[in-house]
Amino acid sequence: MAEKCILFMARTTRFHEFARTLTQSLGVEVSLATPDSPNAAHDFDLLMLDGDGIRNDRIDQIAKWLEDRGGIPMLVIVDDETLPSLRLPAHSRSDFICSSANPVELEARARRLMGDDDSFNLDDILHIDNLVINLATYQVYLDDEPVDLTLMEYSLLSFLATHPNRAYSREVLLHRVWGFEYCGGTRTVDVHIRRIRSKVGPQIAAHITTVRGVGYLFKD
Structure with missing residues (x-):
């Protein structure tokens, strides 16, 4: 070759x-x-x-x-x-x-x-109602149209969507999504959740549940 x-x-x-x-x-x-x-x-x-x-x-x-x-x-x-x-x-x-x-x-x-491995497969595609998350390419589509998410918005959405039906505190989300070295406050999570909800539409936003006194949960 x-x-x-x-x-x-x-x-x-x-x-x-x-x-x-x-x-x-x-x-x-x-x-x-x-x-x-x-x-x-x-x-x-x-x-x-x-x-x-x-x-x-x-x-x-x-x-x-x-x-x-x-x-x-x-x-x-x-x-x-x-x-x-x-x-x-x-x-x-x-x-x-x-x-x-x-x-x-x-x-x-x-x-x-460059196509030199076989890492991409159907398990990399997550379907949630009218939303598609491509875990291999970091892309999100709503009704076949691309959703303009920042990488941190994508990372937070994909983390919650791939760990459904479990509540995560804001502190845990900061560690799991932003990383242990992140120095920002927990309000960062709330801001990103609000932006995600506004971008994915009401049907998908309904899956992202606020758990009072804890944090957030993604319902499948």
Whole structure:
């Protein structure tokens, strides 16, 4: 099989060595480009994008450019502190990885996006009434239309939906969804629940139950 190529697109060199670990682990070629001059790139099988300083609308533009090139997948490297504001384009083959991840996780995510494993299956698709949650691609659809969730909204919704009929306190949700290092208050959970309910419509919002004195529960 011909050697595959990964295009690493970044404004700085901070993750060049991180990206180049795939040369050894996957046996691929890693080429470099910048977000402002992508058209100089030759054929490639995966775009890795350092999301530092890249706005969501620019990520959308890059995703459309990849779609025009035959639907090339995209892996976005995002800093932990900017993760809550990241939005991956709907209907694109995209994934994200935190900048604190190790090369083993990078290899696994790149391999899956390039179709070199069998990790995607029907168990990755969760149907709840008229809502579909794709656990493999981090995408949510309501009546076949994409729902514009931030990654933290998605993470909270998918956690509750995959752990139904059990009440979770706000503190536990902060630890399980945001991570043990998160320093924000429990009001963050309430804000995200309110935003999720407003985006998924009343039918799905009715599944997300407030448990007085405890937190939240997702009814299946």
